[in-house]
Amino acid sequence: xxxxxxxxxxxxxxxxxxxVVLAWLVATANGxxxxxxxxxxxxxxxxxxxxVGCCFVLLVALHFVLVAPFAxxxxxxxxxxxxxxxxxxxxxxxxxxxxxxxxTMIQNVLHxxxxxVRELVNLDLFLWVLAWSALPVAFIWVVRLQPQSALxxxxxRAGTVLGALLIALVALLSVSRDLTSxxxxxxxxxxxxxxxxxxxxxxxxxxxxxxxxxxxRETVGSDARIEVAWDGRPRVLVLVVGETARAANFSLxxxxxxxxxxxxxxxxxxxxxxxxCGTSTEVSLPCMFSxxxxxHYDESRIKHSESLLNVLAHAGYTVKWLDNQSGCKGVCKxxxxxxxxxxxxxxxxxxxxxxxxxxxxxxxxxxELDQVRGNxxxxxxxxxxxxxxxxxxxxxxxxRFVPDCPTAELRECSREQVVxxxxxxxxxxxxxxxxxxxxxxxxxxxxDSAMIYVSDHGExxxxxxxxxxxxxxxxxxxxxxxxxMLVWLSRELTASGDVDDRCLREKADLPLSxxxxxxxxxxxxxxxxxxxxxxxxxxxxCRGGVSRSLVRTNSPAKxxx
Numbered sequence: 001x002x003x004x005x006x007x008x009x010x011x012x013x014x015x016x017x018x019x020v021v022l023a024w025l026v027a028t029a030n031g032x033x034x035x036x037x038x039x040x041x042x043x044x045x046x047x048x049x050x051x052v053g054c055c056f057v058l059l060v061a062l063h064f065v066l067v068a069p070f071a072x073x074x075x076x077x078x079x080x081x082x083x084x085x086x087x088x089x090x091x092x093x094x095x096x097x098x099x100x101x102x103x104t105m106i107q108n109v110l111h112x113x114x115x116x117v118r119e120l121v122n123l124d125l126f127l128w129v130l131a132w133s134a135l136p137v138a139f140i141w142v143v144r145l146q147p148q149s150a151l152x153x154x155x156x157r158a159g160t161v162l163g164a165l166l167i168a169l170v171a172l173l174s175v176s177r178d179l180t181s182x183x184x185x186x187x188x189x190x191x192x193x194x195x196x197x198x199x200x201x202x203x204x205x206x207x208x209x210x211x212x213x214x215x216x217r218e219t220v221g222s223d224a225r226i227e228v229a230w231d232g233r234p235r236v237l238v239l240v241v242g243e244t245a246r247a248a249n250f251s252l253x254x255x256x257x258x259x260x261x262x263x264x265x266x267x268x269x270x271x272x273x274x275x276x277c278g279t280s281t282e283v284s285l286p287c288m289f290s291x292x293x294x295x296h297y298d299e300s301r302i303k304h305s306e307s308l309l310n311v312l313a314h315a316g317y318t319v320k321w322l323d324n325q326s327g328c329k330g331v332c333k334x335x336x337x338x339x340x341x342x343x344x345x346x347x348x349x350x351x352x353x354x355x356x357x358x359x360x361x362x363x364x365x366x367x368e369l370d371q372v373r374g375n376x377x378x379x380x381x382x383x384x385x386x387x388x389x390x391x392x393x394x395x396x397x398x399x400r401f402v403p404d405c406p407t408a409e410l411r412e413c414s415r416e417q418v419v420x421x422x423x424x425x426x427x428x429x430x431x432x433x434x435x436x437x438x439x440x441x442x443x444x445x446x447x448d449s450a451m452i453y454v455s456d457h458g459e460x461x462x463x464x465x466x467x468x469x470x471x472x473x474x475x476x477x478x479x480x481x482x483x484x485m486l487v488w489l490s491r492e493l494t495a496s497g498d499v500d501d502r503c504l505r506e507k508a509d510l511p512l513s514x515x516x517x518x519x520x521x522x523x524x525x526x527x528x529x530x531x532x533x534x535x536x537x538x539x540x541x542c543r544g545g546v547s548r549s550l551v552r553t554n555s556p557a558k559x560x561x
Contacts, residue, residue, distance in 0.1 A: 011144040014153075015160045018071050021080045022063045024136050025195060026056060029087045032094055033192040037182065051178050054171040058179075059193060061168035066199055068161050073145055073153070080140050087195045088132040092125050094192070096411055097388075097467040098460075102191040105470050106201030108280050116326065118354065119389045119408045188472055208300075215304040217334075220291060221311030224522075224529040226375065233492065236449040237377045237525060238365065238436055241288075242429065243281070243325060243384030244469060246458030247274065247482045249419075249426050257401070259426040262434035263486070269505050271485040271538075276457045277514040279480045280470045284456040284514065285329040291531045293515035307331045308518045309379070315527045318376040322364055324356055325381045332379070340364075357395055358382045358428065362435035369443055377525070380436070384429055387459060387468050390421035394428035401427075415462040422461055437488050448498075449490040450524060454517060455483040485512065487538075499524070503542035512538065 037055055041048040071079060093099050112120075148156070172179070183189060191197045247253050252260045252270040263270075277287035277294040289307040292298055313319050313336030321332040321339045332339045342360050344351035350360045361380040368378055383393060389408035401420035405413035413421075433453055440449040458480040460466035469480045487504060494501050516536050522529065523537035534540045 009142055009144050011146050013146050013156070014071055014073055014076050015068060015156065017076060017140065017143060017145065018068050018080065019060070019064055021084065021136055021140060022067060023060050025084065025087050026059045026063065028132065029091050029194045030192065031091065033189065033194075036186060036189050036192060051175045054175040055179065058168050058171040059196070061164040061171065063196060064164040065161055065168065066196070068157060068164070073147075076145065077140050081137050083195050084133045084136045084140070085129060086198055088129040089125065090194050090198055091132065092128045094194075098465050099468065099470055100188055100191045100472060101194070101197040101201060102188070102472050103201045103204040104278075104280060104283060104472065106198065107205055107282050108470055110205055111282055116386075119392075122409050124409050124411065188475055191472075211300065215300070218301070218305040220306040221314055221529040221531045224311045224315035224527050226315050226526055227528045228526040233446065233448050234372055235375045235525065236369070236372055236440070236447045237521065238380060238440065238449070238451045239377060239521065240380045240433065240436060240451060240453040241285070241382065242453060242455035242484070243382050243386050244457065244459045245385050245426060245429060245455035245484055246479050247272070247484045248458070248479055249423055250484045252486070253484060257423055259423050260430045263430050266434060266437050266488065267501070268437070269487045269501065269508055271487070271507075271512055272509050273511045274454065274483050274485040275513040276455070276481050276483045279457050279473055279476045281326075281456050282329060286331055288454070288456065288514035288517050289331045291518050293518065294513060295515050303330065306334060308521055309337050309377070310334045311522065311529060311531065312377050312525065312527065313337055315529070316375065317525065318372075318374055320368065320376070321379045321381065322361055322368075323381045324358055324361055324383050325386075328381065355383060355392070357393075358384065358432045359435065362432055362439060365436060366439050369439065369445070369447070372445075372447065375525070377521075382429065382432070384455070385422060385425040385459060387422075390418070390425050393425040398424050398428040398431065400424060410467055418467075419461050422459070433486065440488070440490060446492055447490070448493045448496070450493055451488040452486070452517075452521070454485040454514070457481070458483055498543055499539060500542045504539065507538055507542075
């Protein structure tokens with residue numbers, strides 16, 4: 001019986017197995033790539049068929065060169081199985097959400113927490129992966145691998161890899177002019193090639209992690225000091241970091257639906273033309289708290305430098321980060337910064353088994369204000385509109401726009417339902433922000449207070465077939481980069497003459513970006529340091545009334561001068 005079973009299982013070389021599986025993946029897991037390659041071609045012309053055929057040979061050969069050196073006989077089956085399953089999963093998200101698997105998207109995947117995974121993993125994903133991987137995985141484990149000596153295996157492998165390189169070179173030269181033109185005109189097309197996009201992304205992120213281990217954190221603003229001694233009351237800034245909220249759906253910024261009914265009744269300044277630093281939290285959050293920003297973007301330097309919060313701590317501010325999300329991405333790391341992850345123990349009525357609604361931030365803020373003894377900056381990190389489970393971001397009382405999409409599987413809903421759920425989440429964000437303003441405005445201690453709200457990035461809701469976010473910045477649609485920013489100032493702050501709110505409102509339509517946040521916070525909080533740039537401070541020119549000048553005259557810093 002064993003002999004019969006063995007005869008039914010063909011014996012092939014490891015190299016042959018690798019080649020067959022990679023050819024299968026290149027042919028079946030690259031629908032977006034082949035659509036790009038074939039767009040606008042006349043299939044009656046033999047040259048176009050030659051181009052596609054050479055592209056296929058080139059991709060198979062290059063993938064073979066990448067994978068074959070690691071296909072040790074005992075490791076080959078698990079390696080190829082993982083490649084097939086991962087490729088199937090990647091094609092699911094690329095097909096259903098039109099995402100591009102560049103290194104930044106791979107970074108997002110690597111930093112996805114268990115809560116986000118639960119929202120993304122569903123029955124549709126399981127069935128898709130099963131359908132696309134069952135046949136090749138069965139083939140991988142059914143065939144027998146031909147045994148050979150170690151020396152012969154090394155020689156054969158080296159020969160096949162060299163042969164694959166030569167074949168790739170011939171294929172490339174055959175279509176180089178056409179292929180070069182395609183890649184120049186559509187640079188992001190390279191990230192549509194699976195599993196090469198995943199392998200490349202993991203390689204880039206692994207190299208980055210290796211550099212991170214050795215890198216030392218650059219000190220920023222160690223010379224920071226508070227320029228003005230205020231008259232008695234502590235100054236408090238609440239900086240609210242939104243999540244996945246796009247400006248296009250804020251009624252304060254012109255959206256026809258009333259998604260900001262509570263904020264509309266308050267004296268807030270809404271900035272209409274603000275661009276994000278990135279299209280994902282992993283990029284935008286460190287960038288918006290950095291002095292370098294998008295204008296001088298250097299991911300490595302931003303990641304390995306102190307942030308705005310460190311500068312505020314250097315100046316003597318009490319700094320706290322209250323989190324209802326997946327962490328601060330390194331922004332709140334350092335001496336003098338307190339981090340707190342909020343959970344159901346604080347407000348069981350606002351939480352379920354997986355997360356808490358953002359009203360927990362407003363409730364925690366009330367407690368914090370009672371404990372304020374000096375100048376303080378409190379960061380509230382919202383869950384906001386984190387997708388695809390928009391319906392989970394708001395309680396039933398805010399289910400105003402219906403029918404809304406009741407699932408994270410967006411393909412099961414119409415675009416109208418998806419937008420309704422998203423708008424309900426914006427409506428709830430409006431309520432939370434209004435609650436924050438109410439807490440600050442009616443604080444019995446009459447603190448000099450302010451609130452700044454800005455979202456980390458936007459979101460696609462089906463425009464051009466795109467959903468979610470994370471498209472490379474160079475080609476990202478405006479819906480993913482145009483974000484809301486709001487400022488509220490207390491009566492105590494404006495009445496003192498320190499900040500002229502009318503002056504600030506006149507700047508509401510200026511072109512701004514995340515790059516303004518670092519310097520604007522320092523300006524509002526009267527922190528002076530060598531890294532401060534007044535040209536990026538939205539409050540510059542709107543501060544310095546008579547009352548403020550009198551306080552400055554009596555400040556210790558002035559007397560020393």
